[in-house]
Amino acid sequence: MAVLHHADTFIVDIPTIRPHVLAMATMHSQAMVLVRLIDDNGIEGIGEGTTIGGLSYGEESPESIKSAIDTYIVPVLKTCDISRVGATMAKVGKCVRGNHFAKCAVETALLDMAGKRLGVPVSELIGGGRVRESMPVAWTLASGDTAQDIAEAEEMLAVRRHRIFKLKIGKREVRDDVAHVGAICKALSGRASIRVDVNQNWSETQAKLGMAMLHDVGCDLVEQPIAGDDIAAMVRLAGTQAVPLMADEALHGPRTALRIAAAGAAGVFALKIAQSGGLFATAEVAAIGTAAGIGLYGGTMLEGAVGTIASAQVLATIPDLAWGTELFGPLLQTEEILTEPLAYSDFSLAVPAGPGLGISLDEDKIAFFRRDRTAPILHSISAGN
Numbered sequence: 001m002a003v004l005h006h007a008d009t010f011i012v013d014i015p016t017i018r019p020h021v022l023a024m025a026t027m028h029s030q031a032m033v034l035v036r037l038i039d040d041n042g043i044e045g046i047g048e049g050t051t052i053g054g055l056s057y058g059e060e061s062p063e064s065i066k067s068a069i070d071t072y073i074v075p076v077l078k079t080c081d082i083s084r085v086g087a088t089m090a091k092v093g094k095c096v097r098g099n100h101f102a103k104c105a106v107e108t109a110l111l112d113m114a115g116k117r118l119g120v121p122v123s124e125l126i127g128g129g130r131v132r133e134s135m136p137v138a139w140t141l142a143s144g145d146t147a148q149d150i151a152e153a154e155e156m157l158a159v160r161r162h163r164i165f166k167l168k169i170g171k172r173e174v175r176d177d178v179a180h181v182g183a184i185c186k187a188l189s190g191r192a193s194i195r196v197d198v199n200q201n202w203s204e205t206q207a208k209l210g211m212a213m214l215h216d217v218g219c220d221l222v223e224q225p226i227a228g229d230d231i232a233a234m235v236r237l238a239g240t241q242a243v244p245l246m247a248d249e250a251l252h253g254p255r256t257a258l259r260i261a262a263a264g265a266a267g268v269f270a271l272k273i274a275q276s277g278g279l280f281a282t283a284e285v286a287a288i289g290t291a292a293g294i295g296l297y298g299g300t301m302l303e304g305a306v307g308t309i310a311s312a313q314v315l316a317t318i319p320d321l322a323w324g325t326e327l328f329g330p331l332l333q334t335e336e337i338l339t340e341p342l343a344y345s346d347f348s349l350a351v352p353a354g355p356g357l358g359i360s361l362d363e364d365k366i367a368f369f370r371r372d373r374t375a376p377i378l379h380s381i382s383a384g385n
């Protein structure tokens with residue numbers, strides 16, 4: 001039995017290492033919503049609910065995530081035995097509709113606490129438990145410039161950090177975008193897997209042309225080329241185009257996963273904990289995908305370290321992660337917010353083995369970067385260090 005003693009939700013803004021150019025927004029910083037829960041025994045859990053580009057990616061913003069947690073979810077937690085994570089989240093689900101990102105942040109914090117109470121990593125609390133200690137990590141080339149993207153990829157290959165690259169396209173004319181992808185495929189030929197993410201920005205007609213051309217230039221995967229709610233058009237594209245189609249914005253948890261799988265609307269699922277509504281729901285999406293013969297990939301909302309490791313903990317339980325992951329979010333930020341940095345090496349991310357998420361926040365950094373910081377910071381940290 002555990003009772004909620006303290007809850008704190010706050011937004012942390014961290015600059016990105018370079019502008020990150022997506023079809024719907026250009027990011028110069030990332031706004032992460034962190035939640036910290038403490039029980040009556042002083043056990044602490046942390047969670048993250050992060051989106052991309054304010055409201056340009058999805059229906060929840062950093063501000064709405066914080067507000068949903070503070071105003072509607074925390075009062076429910078106060079009525080629960082929060083050591084029972086499944087039961088607590090079921091009660092939250094009855095009182096709060098939608099708001100998947102907010103729910104994911106809270107479920108992550110509850111699982112972090114549960115793992116610490118039991119002395120096991122979160123991965124042991126999900127499905128059949130942990131099946132891997134590390135996972136491949138892609139990098140997104142999104143500087144907006146072909147030569148800079150190639151130079152960035154060469155650097156990543158040289159230091160053995162990434163050999164899977166995702167290109168963000170959909171902003172320019174289809175032929176211009178394909179020329180950009182083709183140049184990168186040619187430059188890295190035989191040394192890397194090149195994939196693209198259109199973030200829903202094509203029409204079906206553009207997608208037909210674009211996917212055929214992308215296949216010809218050696219692109220391995222096309223993520224969410226058209227609107228995620230146009231399942232019929234996704235079925236037509238997935239059924240006729242040679243390059244596999246990955247569902248991302250179309251997936252909002254198990255029910256949408258079942259609909260997409262049953263319709264044959266995608267060959268690959270991007271598994272995202274926030275979009276799915278939490279870690280348990282992500283495991284269900286993965287199970288539906290596996291049962292339907294759909295390839296699995298660990299997606300990101302460009303979360304910081306907390307959301308990234310929460311994702312890694314659930315992805316560590318999935319036996320066949322054929323397309324790897326893109327859990328590179330913290331590497332896009334100028335600041336490390338953990339006491340011990342995440343371990344990226346040999347093209348992979350190591351999954352922490354300690355209790356709970358297996359990470360701890362650097363409280364000085366958090367105090368400095370909190371959006372609601374009021375007191376002057378007297379430490380030596382400054383943006384860009």
Ligand code: MUC
Binds near residue numbers: 168199302
């Ligand atoms: C998305 O749409 O998948 C993931 C990597 C990246 O650069 O942006 C994201 C979001």
Ligand code: MG
Binds near residue numbers: 197199248249
């Ligand atoms: Mg995507």
